[in-house]
Amino acid sequence: MKPSSVCIFLAISLCNAFQPNQNRSPQRQISFELYKKKFTINTNLVGDVSSDGLLADQKKAKRKEQDARTAVKSTLGVKSKKKKKKLSKNPTETKKLSKKAEKIAKQRTMNGTVDSTLQAGLSLPEDQDVQIQSVKRGSKSLTIIRGLTCSMDERKKMLKEMKGKLGGGGTLVEGVLELQGSHADKILDLMKKKGFLKAKILK
Numbered sequence: 001m002k003p004s005s006v007c008i009f010l011a012i013s014l015c016n017a018f019q020p021n022q023n024r025s026p027q028r029q030i031s032f033e034l035y036k037k038k039f040t041i042n043t044n045l046v047g048d049v050s051s052d053g054l055l056a057d058q059k060k061a062k063r064k065e066q067d068a069r070t071a072v073k074s075t076l077g078v079k080s081k082k083k084k085k086k087l088s089k090n091p092t093e094t095k096k097l098s099k100k101a102e103k104i105a106k107q108r109t110m111n112g113t114v115d116s117t118l119q120a121g122l123s124l125p126e127d128q129d130v131q132i133q134s135v136k137r138g139s140k141s142l143t144i145i146r147g148l149t150c151s152m153d154e155r156k157k158m159l160k161e162m163k164g165k166l167g168g169g170g171t172l173v174e175g176v177l178e179l180q181g182s183h184a185d186k187i188l189d190l191m192k193k194k195g196f197l198k199a200k201i202l203k
Contacts, residue, residue: 107135107144108176110202116175120149125195132191133202134182143184145177145191162190 097105109115114131131147148155152175159177163170166186170179179187184201191199 104137107133108146108174110146114146116146116148118149118175119151123149125150126197128196128198130191130196130199131202132184132187132199134184140180141182143179143182143187145179145187146175148175148177158194162187165190 106112110131128149129147130145133144133146135142135144152172155172155175155177159170159172159179162177162179166179166181166183168180168183170177172178188199188201
């Protein structure tokens with residue numbers, strides 16, 4: 001082919017490319033429609049127009065809305081408000097104990113007959129009616145020593161000595177010595193040696 005005929009062929013093919021044709025594929029028709037799209041300018045707008053076609057005032061309003069939606073209130077570093085305890089109208093009213101707490105209180109006081117909180121300054125060991133009892137709390141066994149009237153410091157020393165000799169734990173609650181495990185006989189021997197002649201085991 002001559003160069004002039006090649007140029008004419010290319011010009012004809014280019015003209016056909018940009019003209020709609022029914023035989024052409026839909027993809028080519030879409031690209032042609034894009035070329036035909038027209039833009040209109042709204043002359044009625046008053047004010048500063050931003051790059052995305054919105055007025056500056058409208059853009060600010062939109063930003064405020066977005067900020068309000070995305071703003072998350074964090075309580076990090078803010079002290080929590082403590083709930084105030086409601087004072088009972090009747091000051092003599094005592095809090096009701098649970099069944100478990102009632103049972104433990106009865107064990108410590110022998111159904112309210114023995115008060116181990118008393119402290120007599122010059123009480124001799126032979127004058128004290130000491131009661132030793134092995135009880136169960138759930139699946140655990142416990143030995144309780146109640147009826148002591150000596151000072152709390154003396155009871156603490158006694159408890160420390162017994163824990164060392166019996167090799168178990170223990171505590172002093174409301175004047176009552178509580179030792180882990182069932183050691184009633186061993187504790188009775190220890191109490192007799194210390195001079196608590198009235199000490200006895202309750203079953």
